[in-house]
Amino acid sequence: xxxxxxxxxxxxxxxxxxxxxxxxxxDTTGTLIHSSIPHxxxxxxxxxxxxxxxxEDGLLVTTKSRAAGVKGxxxxxxxxxxxxxxxxxx
Numbered sequence: 001x002x003x004x005x006x007x008x009x010x011x012x013x014x015x016x017x018x019x020x021x022x023x024x025x026x027d028t029t030g031t032l033i034h035s036s037i038p039h040x041x042x043x044x045x046x047x048x049x050x051x052x053x054x055x056e057d058g059l060l061v062t063t064k065s066r067a068a069g070v071k072g073x074x075x076x077x078x079x080x081x082x083x084x085x086x087x088x089x090x
Contacts, residue, residue, distance in 0.1 A: 006032070009025075011029045012030040013028060013030065013031045014031075014032045015033045016033070017033070017034065017036075017042070018038040019038075020038045021038060021039065021042065022040070022042070023035075023043075023044070024041070024042070024043045024044070026045055026046070028045065028047050028048070028050075029048045029049070030049045031044060031047060031048065031049065032050070032052065032064070033052045034052070035054040036054070036055050036056070037055070037056060040054070042054065049063055049064045050062065050064065051064055057083075060073075
């Protein structure tokens, strides 16, 4: 739903990054690419309907159809002690 609310390029990709971040997405369609990290190069090639989220603490790559399962990953990270209840890395 977030990707649909964002501006999209000619290939239907929604890209949200700092101005100093470079995104290259050849042959990629319908994909949400988000990064909060400045001065980074993100290359996504040949995928469709994916979600790519890059933060200082981690990287998530999934399909849009499976994005709801991210809650399960978060719960697994909590069980291992990798993150606290607020999602902050330990």
